[in-house]
Amino acid sequence: MPPTPRPQDNLLDRLLAAHGRPDRVTHVRRIPARRGRPTEWPEWARREVVDAFRAAGIDHPWEHQARAASAAASGRSVVLATGTASGKSMAYLLPVLTALLEGTRAPNGRGATALYLSPTKALAADQLRAVDALRAAETGLDAVRTATYDGDTPAEVRRWVRAHAAYVLTNPDMLHRSLLPAHRAWSAYLKALKYIVIDECHTYRGVFGSHVAQVLRRLRRICRRYGADPVFVLASATVSDPAAAAARLIGSEPADVEEVTDDASPRGGLTFALWEPPLTDFKGERGAPVRRTATAEAADLLGDLVLDGVRTVAFVRSRRGAEVVRVMARDQLERVDPGLADQVATYRAGYLPEERRDLEQALHDGRLRGVAATTALELGVDISGLDAVLIAGYPGTRASLWQQAGRAGRAGQEALAVLIARDDPLDTFLVHHPEALFDRPVEATVLDPDNPYVLAPHLCAAAAELPLEEDDLPLFGPVAAPLLPGLVKRGLLRRRTTGWYWTSPERATDLTDIRGAAGAAVRVVEDGTGRVLGTVDGSAAYSAVHTGAVYLHQGETYLVRELVLDDAVALVRRANPDWTTSAREKTDIRVLDEVRSEAWGRARLCFGSVEVTSRVVSYQRRRILTGQILGEHRLDLPTQSLRTRAVWWTVTPEQVAEASIDEADLPGAAHAAEHASIGLLPLFATCDRWDIGGVSTALHPDTGLPTVFVYDGHPGGAGFAERAYATAPRWLRATREAIAACECESGCPSCVQSPKCGNGNHPLDKGGAVRLLGGLLEGVG
Incomplete structure (x- = not known):
């Protein structure tokens, strides 16, 4: 029998009372309760839909729900950016289900349809459960046919979805790889498409968001060819400037997207x-x-x-x-x-x-x-x-x-x-x-649909779906036209008088993985039984399931006996070690193109294109509880290459000498500054430290000077390094202050050690990093 829950008002106190924990809490912030602001159901909403919500215990909408729903119902694209559990689902389901019940007919005679896009299968499945619960209320909503369409959907069910479903719940990956390439089989559905719902749209940032933005442009283009002009309804957690972010995602102007941000929910x-x-x-x-x-x-x-x-x-x-x-x-x-x-x-x-x-x-x-x-x-x-x-x-x-x-x-x-x-x-x-x-607002959503590394494969995919015409190019952005001659030269597209054609027998969608993964997923297979435990993204396989790695699945621990690269399989066996493993990489970088730069006195700040080569060379075994290193083991794995964007800064030998840094200590000072700057960058760019990488050197062959690089960990860049360049004075001052304020003597994980360092956090010179950054920042105006 489960224990009886206790009142929550003293929950933190009870946690702190155990094991001498009070000194572990550095701050407590109380966010007060908030009363809701209800309003009336919109007059345009179908009675069957309203009755279904009432049967589910929702007696009235909140003000923000009614405003967003009414904007969509009037034919205006809208983004609803309010807090978690504020009822965003009801705000888009109200106009969507009403439209599907209205029976609006497309030229082909099919009733209105709607498409729901979610970043994960779990969220789409959860939304389907919610809609099916409304349909079960026996108010007339059962006439709306709903279905998920994802990688787990059997072939025979997919055929039924294309032919009969009115509300299809899927994800951008299926849109990219399945629905758009097969748009002719979906023609009846697409001709009747009235709404496109994009849930959790704040998750579409960085390279993934840039890919999704181009997938949505391809979808809009196909819809236009079939005579449809669907309304977009976007739901998001609170983000900075939601109308601009939503418009950039769907390929529209901010003025054409209404934003609703005043959360009226309790x-x-x-x-x-x-x-x-x-x-x-x-x-x-x-x-x-x-x-x-x-x-x-x-x-x-x-x-x-x-x-x-x-x-x-x-x-x-x-x-x-x-x-x-x-x-x-x-x-x-x-x-x-x-x-x-x-x-x-x-x-x-x-x-x-x-x-x-x-x-x-x-x-x-x-x-x-x-x-x-x-x-x-x-x-x-x-x-x-x-x-x-x-x-x-x-x-x-x-x-x-x-x-x-x-x-x-x-x-x-x-x-x-x-x-x-x-x-x-x-x-x-x-x-x-x-x-x-x-006390600071949430970050802006960073995405760059015009990134040529992102855009080029989507132009090819669009041409494979329907030949590209001159009139299509503005939809794909200003970089589209200049990219086409290069794609023709590479043999990916063929130019004819009527447009650009994809002529290869291969699938154009195979040119890119919108999630940014490199290579096919690696299957994790139990040695001896052949049982497939799960999968690991190809880009992560070298560090996650290399030979000797610890792999956990549903609470069970396994050791990787062998990573078979040719078969994309990691063979594992059951084990119970009291340690875990972490891979170590060796990374080199070269400058391909300096796009922008500025002088900071004798120092220099730059932004541009680079090529990063890396190889997993070994792994360490560490105690689970303490992180104590137990040993290191060498690995022999292939080199991986990445062309991306980076921000970098250089200092002169004279500045190094003035900072009292000996030649032997310079690599450690630069390395420590690199680690700390990567650790602090997420405060200034919408990124995670695992989205970015870094390289530091006492003498880089391309600059001829001591140089520290911070680069985007995605092909073509993700906008993070560019943001770092724009905010460099604040970012690097915060980095110097964070290192100097740390109470450790010679550097620790709280300041200059990194959990993903490919060199095992060696060498590092905390004091040298503070002085080096101080010298760098002296020239900032």
């Missing part, structure tokens, strides 16, 4: 705590103290909350980290109350479809009391009744932070959110500078 109070794990008795590299990992701390807190009857989700930064949290929390509960251990699970990408569906249902009906999850659960999957959210490591943006924190308290009750700092410069800075989280 909200329970939220207690938000910033938490710094304690130092351990272990010493790390160069004798630096080792702080307890955020993963271990999150597991302890998750176990305590589950034991206390509190429904909790712990968000963890990586798939492996989520599995580790689950294992540790279950072990803790097993010792106290074995019956509770089965109420803790992991939710992450890479699971098989049937596993995902079972977990989603268990989350939905409350059978699970604690979940360790990756960002796969950050989005709007309806998990009612959550009391607490643990966030193991800053998720990279304030928008994501509030999205995750908002998962608790969705039923209106008091809730708790805890951000647990990882031992790195950014997390340490944030838990000691709460104003950077609570």
Whole structure:
């Protein structure tokens, strides 16, 4: 029998009372409860739809829902940017379901259709459950045929969806690879397309967002050819300048998109705590103290909350980290109350479809009391009744932070959110500078549809769908026309008097993976049984499932016996080590093109194109609880190459000498400055530190000077380095201040050590980095 939940008003106090924890909380912010502002149902809404919502317990819409729904119903594209659990789904379902019931006929006689796009399969499946629940209310909505269309949909069901479904729920990947290339089979559906709903549109940023923006332009072009001009309805977490962001995503003008940002929904109070794990008795590299990992701390807190009857989700930064949290929390509960251990699970990408569906249902009906999850659960999957959210490591943006924190308290009750700092410069800075989280607006959404590395393959895909004509080019942006001669020269397109044609027998959509993954997914197979446990993205396989790596799946631990590259298979066997593994890379960089630069006195700041070559050369084994290094093992894997964008700065030998940095210490000073600047960049660009990389050198062959590079970790760039260039004075001053303010003597994970350093955090010179950055910034006007 599950424990009885207790009142939430003293939940944080109860957590702090255990194990001498009060000194771990650096700040507590109380977000007060908010009363809702209801309004009347719009007159244009069909009675069947309104009655279905009322049957679901929704007696009236909130003001922001009615405003957004009415804008869409009037034929105007709209973006609704309000908080988590503010009822965005109802705002777009009201006009969509009304239109589908109206029976508006396309020229082919088919009734109106609508398309729903979600960034994840889980969210689309959850939305289908919500719509089917409305259809089951016996108000007349059952006449609307709904279906998901994704990679798990069987072939025979796909044929039915194309022929009969009015409301199709899918994702940008299926739109790119399946629906648009086969648009002729979808012609009846597309001719009648009235609405396109883009849910969680703030997630479409960086390279992925740029790809989705071009996929949507291809969709608009095909719709026009079939005589349809659908209205876009976008739903988003709170973002900066939502109308401009939405317009850039769909290829429109900001004035053509109405934004609704005034959240009129009620909200329970939220207690938000910033938490710094304690130092351990272990010493790390160069004798630096080792702080307890955020993963271990999150597991302890998750176990305590589950034991206390509190429904909790712990968000963890990586798939492996989520599995580790689950294992540790279950072990803790097993010792106290074995019956509770089965109420803790992991939710992450890479699971098989049937596993995902079972977990989603268990989350939905409350059978699970604690979940360790990756960002796969950050989005709007309806998990009612959550009391607490643990966030193991800053998720990279304030928008994501509030999205995750908002998962608790969705039923209106008091809730708790805890951000647990990882031992790195950014997390340490944030838990000691709460104003950077609570008193600043959320970030702008950064995407660049005109990135030629993104645009070129989509022009090819568009030409394969229908020959490209001159009139189509403005839709794809100003870079489209200049790119076409190069595509013709490469033999990808053929120019004829009527336009540009794709003439290859290959699929044009295979030219790019919109998620940015390199190579085919690697299957993880249990050696001896042949059982497929899951998959790993091809781009991550060298570091995640190399020979000797620890792989976790549903709480079970495996060791990779062999990574078979030719077959894209990682063979694993069951194991139970008390250590984990982390890969080490060797990276080189060369300048291809300097796009912009400016003098900072004798120093220089630059932005441009670079080529990065990297190779996983070894891996380290580390204790799970402490991060203590147990050993290092060499690997022999292929080199990978990346052409991207970077920001870099140089200093002169005279500046190095004036900073009292010896020649032997310069590599460590530059390396430490590189690490810290990467750690702080997410405060100034909408990125995660794992989206960016860096290289530092005492003498770079292309500049002839000491140089530090920070580059986008995506082909063609993602806009992060460009943003870094634009904000460089503030960014690098904050970097210097963060290093100088750290209390350690010679450098630690809180200032200059990096969790993803390819050189094992060696060499590093904390003091030298402060002086080097000081010299660099002297010339800033």
